[in-house]
Amino acid sequence: MKPTNSxxxxxxxxxxxxxxxxxxxxxxxxxxxxxxxxxxxxDLVEAAAAALRDGRNxxxxxxxxxxxxxxxxxxxxxxxxxxVDPNREVVVTCGATEAITASLMALVNRGDEVVVFxxxxxxxxxxxxxxxxxxxxxxxxxxxxxxxRATLAAAFSPRTKAVLLNTPMNxxxxxxxxxxxxxxxxxxxxxxxxxVCDEVYEHLTFAPVRHQPLMALPGMRERTIRIGSAxxxxxxxxxxxxxxxxxAPLADLVAKAHQLLTFTVAPNLQRAVALxxxxxxxxxERLAEGMRSARDWLAEGLVRAGFDVLPCDGSYFLIAxxxxxxxxxxxxxxxxxxxxxxxxxxxxxxxxxxPRGQNIPDSYVRFAFCKKTGVIASAIQRLQTxxxxxxxxNVAEIRKG
Ligand code: PMP
Ligand code: GLN
Numbered sequence: 001m002k003p004t005n006s007x008x009x010x011x012x013x014x015x016x017x018x019x020x021x022x023x024x025x026x027x028x029x030x031x032x033x034x035x036x037x038x039x040x041x042x043d044l045v046e047a048a049a050a051a052l053r054d055g056r057n058x059x060x061x062x063x064x065x066x067x068x069x070x071x072x073x074x075x076x077x078x079x080x081x082x083x084v085d086p087n088r089e090v091v092v093t094c095g096a097t098e099a100i101t102a103s104l105m106a107l108v109n110r111g112d113e114v115v116v117f118x119x120x121x122x123x124x125x126x127x128x129x130x131x132x133x134x135x136x137x138x139x140x141x142x143x144x145x146x147x148x149r150a151t152l153a154a155a156f157s158p159r160t161k162a163v164l165l166n167t168p169m170n171x172x173x174x175x176x177x178x179x180x181x182x183x184x185x186x187x188x189x190x191x192x193x194x195x196v197c198d199e200v201y202e203h204l205t206f207a208p209v210r211h212q213p214l215m216a217l218p219g220m221r222e223r224t225i226r227i228g229s230a231x232x233x234x235x236x237x238x239x240x241x242x243x244x245x246x247x248a249p250l251a252d253l254v255a256k257a258h259q260l261l262t263f264t265v266a267p268n269l270q271r272a273v274a275l276x277x278x279x280x281x282x283x284x285e286r287l288a289e290g291m292r293s294a295r296d297w298l299a300e301g302l303v304r305a306g307f308d309v310l311p312c313d314g315s316y317f318l319i320a321x322x323x324x325x326x327x328x329x330x331x332x333x334x335x336x337x338x339x340x341x342x343x344x345x346x347x348x349x350x351x352x353x354x355p356r357g358q359n360i361p362d363s364y365v366r367f368a369f370c371k372k373t374g375v376i377a378s379a380i381q382r383l384q385t386x387x388x389x390x391x392x393x394n395v396a397e398i399r400k401g
Contacts, residue, residue: 007126011126015347016122019347022339026343029343029378030345030368031344031345032345035237038235041276044275045272047275048272051268051272057267057268060270062263064090064091068090068243068270068271068273068277069086069092071273071277072243074278079202080212080213088251088252089246089248091246092243092244094242095229096200096232096242097123099229099243100124103225104127104133104162105131105254107194107196107253109161110132111159113135113157114136115136115152115155115164116138117137117164117165117166118137118138118139118354119172120137120353121166122352124164125354134159142310142321142361143311145169145172152184160193161193163184164195166198166199167214168199170201170352171315171317171319171347171349171366172319173311173318174313175205176212181217182217189219194224194225194250195214195215196225197226198227200228201314203232203288204288204315206295206313214226228243230273230277232316233277233284239273240265241269291316294370298369298379298380301379301383302320306386306387307320307322307324307325308320317367319349319366322365325387330350331362332348332350334348337390338386342389343382344386346367348364349361349366350362352366
């Protein structure tokens with residue numbers, strides 16, 4: 001038989017599914033894949049259920065139901081002062097995942113250069129490769145993941161079509177500062193390039209840090225595609241409702257890509273998400289505040305268990321350094337043993353790097369804290385014996401060998 005698509009044939013199953021399956025197999029507490037273990041707001045669930053019964057179950061409009069497009073526009077105005085035309089500048093997608101792919105499809109021709117930041121979310125590289133983009137990777141360094149400005153400037157060229165930016169950032173928990181965004185904006189303007197901004201954790205930042213969209217910076221409105229996710233803002237990751245805000249000429253192309261990929265999104269979920277986006281500001285503050293206390297609690301438990309914990313200003317995730325535990329064998333082996341022998345699943349941070357790269361850090365592990373208090377408490381309890389169970393035996397084995 002002739003060979004099938006070479007990129008997909010070589011693509012491993014996503015680490016998130018792999019670790020969730022291992023967690024289920026070993027009965028481990030799953031702090032790997034990032035999904036809340038509570039239901040989202042009851043009124044949204046009820047609205048989605050009611051919307052199934054009132055006779056609007058055929059194909060909704062290509063760019064999304066008007067209620068949701070208008071709510072996305074209002075939300076941009078309320079939180080960031082960005083004024084948006086709901087008829088021409090919003091596209092509703094099947095989650096942010098589709099929005100990212102559709103946005104890159106809208107911009108990239110074969111051979112165009114796209115700048116990305118590493119560590120990076122797992123769909124970025126394969127999609128860029130599929131589109132024939134030339135990827136320029138700029139690596140951020142732990143523990144603070146500050147923007148390496150000279151390296152970033154050097155990654156831009158006359159062929160740079162776009163930068164793909166994720167803030168708040170998965171897996172680092174970094175929230176790009178105003179100053180960093182201004183630096184990126186300067187490069188985009190100088191090189192006449194676009195930005196695709198994956199902002200799915202926009203409402204999950206921890207005081208005093210706040211999310212700032214690149215799109216709100218002077219000169220960026222016409223060259224930025226901004227992406228949000230109802231899964232994250234309303235704690236229902238299975239709904240897969242994403243929304244793109246972009247200037248009309250770009251939104252038009254994102255809509256064309258969406259037409260090829262999925263065409264539309266379940267209308268009842270769209271209508272429920274519209275209600276969600278109109279929730280009062282206190283809802284969004286409570287969501288972030290609950291997540292902040294989960295972060296603090298997990299961080300404290302990880303420190304007690306002997307890990308070094310890196311700072312985290314946003315997202316669902318904390319990164320811990322396993323070096324002080326004395327484990328030999330790297331983050332992948334650590335996570336495989338921890339899920340089996342320690343009863344807790346996490347994600348090796350090396351999975352967020354281009355596997356073809358050099359010197360990929362291998363002592364960092366990502367823990368999700370978007371979990372119930374009792375679940376975090378049980379995980380912390382199990383983590384207290386991880387050093388003993390995984391690392392002391394591991395060192396003895398290495399000595400023997
Ligand atoms: N981008 C980032 C950075 C993510 O962490 C996720 C994960 N959920 C997504 C995009 C995908 O979002 P969605 O579930 O809305 O497709
Ligand atoms: N975004 C989620 C995470 O980082 C996972 C999404 C997925 O499983 N594809 O954990």
